[in-house]
Amino acid sequence: RPPRPAEQSELNSLMAEAYSQAQPFVDQLGRVMAEWIPARFSTVVPLFAETSPQRAVHVNWDDQVELLGYDIPPVVSELDQPLMINFYWHSLTDKTFEQRLFLQLLDSKGEPINQWEGDAFREDMYRWRPDGLLTSRHALWIGPETPADPYLIRMGFFNDATNERLPIVALNGRAPSQPLDQVTLGLFYVSPDKTDPRLPEKSLDVNFADTIRLNGVTLRDQISTDLLPVTLHWQVLHPTEKPLTVFLQLLNDAGEVVTSWDSQPFNGLYPTNLWSPAELVTDTFLLPLPQGGLAAGQYRLVTGFYDFETGQRLPLVDGGDFATIDTFEVVP
Numbered sequence: 194r195p196p197r198p199a200e201q202s203e204l205n206s207l208m209a210e211a212y213s214q215a216q217p218f219v220d221q222l223g224r225v226m227a228e229w230i231p232a233r234f235s236t237v238v239p240l241f242a243e244t245s246p247q248r249a250v251h252v253n254w255d256d257q258v259e260l261l262g263y264d265i266p267p268v269v270s271e272l273d274q275p276l277m278i279n280f281y282w283h284s285l286t287d288k289t290f291e292q293r294l295f296l297q298l299l300d301s302k303g304e305p306i307n308q309w310e311g312d313a314f315r316e317d318m319y320r321w322r323p324d325g326l327l328t329s330r331h332a333l334w335i336g337p338e339t340p341a342d343p344y345l346i347r348m349g350f351f352n353d354a355t356n357e358r359l360p361i362v363a364l365n366g367r368a369p370s371q372p373l374d375q376v377t378l379g380l381f382y383v384s385p386d387k388t389d390p391r392l393p394e395k396s397l398d399v400n401f402a403d404t405i406r407l408n409g410v411t412l413r414d415q416i417s418t419d420l421l422p423v424t425l426h427w428q429v430l431h432p433t434e435k436p437l438t439v440f441l442q443l444l445n446d447a448g449e450v451v452t453s454w455d456s457q458p459f460n461g462l463y464p465t466n467l468w469s470p471a472e473l474v475t476d477t478f479l480l481p482l483p484q485g486g487l488a489a490g491q492y493r494l495v496t497g498f499y500d501f502e503t504g505q506r507l508p509l510v511d512g513g514d515f516a517t518i519d520t521f522e523v524v525p
Contacts, residue, residue: 194244194328195279198266204237244326246281248469249432252376253363254350258290259283261326262469265346265381269389273337276381278346282314282327290314292350292359298333299345299377301459301476306344307333313350335383341390343382343475345463349375365432365466379463380474391473393426397518400510401498404431405465408473410518412494421480425496425518429468436464437498437507441478442515446491454480457501465498489525494518 196204215228246262253259264279278296294313297305314329350359358374382390393409400406411424423441442453457464458476468474480494497515498507506514 194240194281195264195266195277195330196240197247197264200239244281244328246279248378248472250376250378250467250469251363251365252361253285254292254359254361256362257286257288257292257359258350259285260376263378268380268473269382269384269387269391270335271387272335272339272383272385274335275332276335278331278333280313280329280331282329284325284327291352293353294331294350295348296331296333297347299347299462300340301342301344301462303460303462305347306339307336309333339383341383341385343380343390343459345377345379345459346381347375347377377462377467379459379467380472382475391426391475393424395519397516399516400430401507401516403510404429404433404507405468405498406430407496407516407518412519419482419484421482422477423480423494423496423518424475424477427474429470429472429474431470432468433465435500435502436461436466438501439476439478439496439498440515441480441494441496443480443482444493444495445488451487451492452481452483454478487523489523491520491522493520 211230215230217225218227218229220226247264249262250260259282261281261283263281264277266277266279270276276298284290290313292313293310295310296308298307300306309331314327349361351357352359361369361373361376363369364373364376384390394411396409397407406428408426408428410426413422421443425439425441436457438455438457440453440455443451445451456478458474463474495515495517499505500507508514509516
């Protein structure tokens with residue numbers, strides 16, 4: 194597999210050290226034909242021995258091929274740079290795979306900002322084996338005008354002759370509740386100044402059922418419009434079996450709900466059952482405020498998760514089923 198950023202950095206350091214110790218190899222006429230370079234292989238071994246993807250997902254396309262996971266280096270991308278996507282495939286058949294792969298970069302509203310289509314791994318078909326593992330790498334460009342936001346990747350397969358899409362028959366071990374022929378993966382972030390947007394302004398440590406940790410929140414200092422942007426910063430501990438809905442509520446000093454907003458992350462484009470262990474997920478919600486503004490008083494901003502079908506909330510490890518993320522006062 195391709196080196197990951199930390200591995201590549203160590204490889205670069207090792208190669209710089211090795212080149213400093215290079216010994217020339219000369220022919221009978223004294224011409225330098227090559228250089229002997231000492232090398233240590235401890236860093237290289239994981240590239241061959243540790244093939245687990247950083248983000249795990251199991252998507253079965255028509256019992257022909259299964260996506261086991263993927264890497265997105267770097268997760269925080271700069272403008273006018275290529276985004277690399279590494280896929281880890283599991284072959285489910287010994288037949289030649291003729292379907293074409295399509296990739297789309299999506300903004301948080303689901304609008305494509307770039308796309309690619311082509312052979313997923315036809316040039317590597319000689320490496321296919323039943324129950325084998327195959328990696329492929331694809332590049333998409335982040336243009337110089339791309340807004341600094343989180344982005345997703347949508348993918349699927351289609352028949353080039355008929356344009357029919359290949360159906361998904363299983364997603365993370367379950368048959369889809371409705372017909373599917375594409376899946377949305379995530380996340381990567383665009384940063385124009387090399388800062389990491391996954392890091393919150395206000396740190397928190399809230400554990401929801403040993404499944405999702407709320408690492409913090411980012412809020413605007415002033416409430417001056419009819420919408421309050423609230424950015425939540427999560428860390429995935431374990432994937433959820435079902436997609437969970439996020440709720441955001443503003444409570445007054447009597448504990449009454451003044452306003453609220455419920456939504457699956459990224460407007461349902463990246464549900465929690467597709468999140469990967471250890472992944473950092475950052476999403477911004479626009480909480481509507483009452484017409485005419487908030488009355489004077491004390492307020493609490495709370496959040497949590499629940500199952501839309503049952504209404505059951507995801508409990509906190511320390512008790513309760515919601516977390517207070519901020520308190521503030523509105524003065525007359």
